[in-house]
Amino acid sequence: MDSSLLTRFAENIFWLARYMERIENLARILDVNETYNRGRAGDNDWSHERHGDATESAVIAFYITDRKNPNSIISCLHFARENARSLRHLISTEMWRQINTFYSRIRNVKAADLRNLSELCREIKEGCQTHTGITEGTFFRNQGWTFYHIGKYLERADQTTRQVDMRRHMLIRADVEDGEADAARQLDLIEVNTLLRSLAGFHAFRQVHPAGMTAEDVVSFLLFDSRFSRSVAFSLSMVESLIVEMSKTHRLRRNVAIRAAFADARKVVETGSVAGMDAADLHDYLDLLQLKVGVLTSAIDDAYFG
């Protein structure tokens, strides 16, 4: 009996992990954009995508407290908590308690909290990291653990590709000629910096590239450096060992579709290179990568969440 897990719970655990990962990413993006846009005139395009001439506070509210936005932090946290609620007999009391109090805190975010965005984002990130820590320390190492982490790393791979894609235009700017070059490079550096910090990769990147910072190197690092914990390569390698765990440890039947989809995705990462790409090439490549990760996700869905 203890080896079996209901398909519904496998799916809910998978999504619990995805939502928590998504929240952490979103909080980091909001924080970094806030910090790096301060003192810079206009042009915080990230916030104008949907809101035209929206005020900054309305935009922040849209991403944090707006329940009508299904990708806002409160919406994701709501879904994470509802998944956790259905899983309460499988997760630890400490996990549930933390998600529950975390949700209560974010539900009570006031306008004043939004004005102190950096502090709020830090609190949200730490809420997610506390969740990660409690999960590591208390979650029983059964199938649920495996599905939790598959969800987490698939979400992470997806988030990283999306964030790089959002800033793919920095590759164009690097091509700007002569007179405009200095200004463009200046802008470019801010973009590259923001991207790195949005993925908590600035210092890790510096360890690999102590001097200089080119858009190409940054993108390559974020996608392919298997030592960087938010890279696509790292996320997929984690997924690979989890897939093995499913059959080896949990005795679930080896699934051909999952193995094939994984091999496909891995190949795209292993043979990928940013050298010589422009923004359009990068976009196409990231599209392909997202497609492959999507196929892998569907294969897992079909095999286990029936």
Added chain:
Amino acid sequence: MSQDNALARYEPGAFFCELFGRGGKPPAHTALVRERLAQLDIPSLRRRSRDAIEELYDLGITFTVYSDRDVIDRILPFDVIPRVISPADWQIIETGVQQRVAALNHFLKDIYNDRKILKDGVVPADLVLGNANYREEMVGLDVPGGVYVHICGTDIVRDDKGEFRVLEDNARTPSGVSYVIENRHLMLRAFADLTEGIDLRPVDGYGSQLAAALSAVAPRRAPGDPGIVLMSPGTFNSAYFEHVFLAREMGVPLVEGQDLVVEKDRVFMKTTGGLVPVHVIYRRIDDAFLDPEVFNPESALGVPGLMRAYRKGNVNIANAVGTGVADDKAIYAYMPRIIRYYLDEDPILQNVQTNICREKEGLAYTLDHLEELVTKPVGESGGYGVVIGPRATKKELRELRSVLMKKPDNYISQPMINLSVTPTLIGNAVEPRHVDLRPFAVTGDSTWVLPGGLTRVAMKRGSLVVNSSQGGGTKDTWVLG
């Protein structure tokens, strides 16, 4: 006692008090508890009460209310002053409940098989066979061990002489046991100083007793380690926390109808590794929703074919289907006779005297004494539709009278019982509030009663309605060793 202490101004009035008895000298068994409480002052009680309430929210020991905008978690009001039961009183309750559960199981087996009690005219046949909760599908079915009521919650009150009386037998899916155990955990954390050195009967054996009982009633063909599941209507159900709690305590999967499937009259659950057999279902879902093939065809909560598997003896369901006929308020009136009929024993726990309005004398008496009696519809639960004569307005009584004349079969009446009281923290004072008790009995090979049970308390001054749906709260229940 100093004036600062929590009990200094407490005055139970004319009622029997669980802590102070009635008039005269307070009972010796509560001495230590009274002494400990007297060392606390009101601000300290209030502080601990606030902490306990916060803890309930944080741990999500809540029932859930869904609105368009949000999911709202509410807690049952929790009172920090425990209700105390002496070893001698517990002996009466425990044996009395065991006796009642035995009688209920005999009665159900009889009415779904030989119907001797009906043939002997002890209980009117139409009252049973015409009952809305009587299930034709159960006729002739041989349930494992002859157990129909695996989990029973008997509602017991104490009158102004301190005598225990049964108010009703909950033989369908009684709820509240999770609060018994969580309340105790809460008390041990918030009032370690209060419990120290007091010999309390533990309550944490419930999960393992329940799992053992469910194992004991698995179908004969099932393997030694049968597949047990807890079946819930889902997270939208207000008792979902309790379903989680019980599944976790027993270490069994918490399933919904959508997780189960019937193939060749066998029940399976859908897991990541494929279909896994299920042998015993502790269901927290009403009969009507169990199997859309047999009962409510609209039910999306149930499992098509479940009744076929049940009738074939491939799966056991706890509580059995059709137990609702036994805890009906109309059958309740006959319980003392049912106990004598099957067990040849006098009831250990008395009923409240009950007038059956379907009987001429019962109706006449009820109509003559409407303003003194508590009148109850027989089909309802949760305290709905109950009219307390002495507290009703003239208009309410007039309406009740006309309904009674039209549909007398639908009602019983009982004298008003002045439920016992116990000290309860209300704002800045400790005041008497009325309580009842729901002990939980688990039956597999034998019947085990969880020491204590759920003490429900009417938080409103003077109110006798303890139901949570009507604003009642709970207390920890201390059975002394």
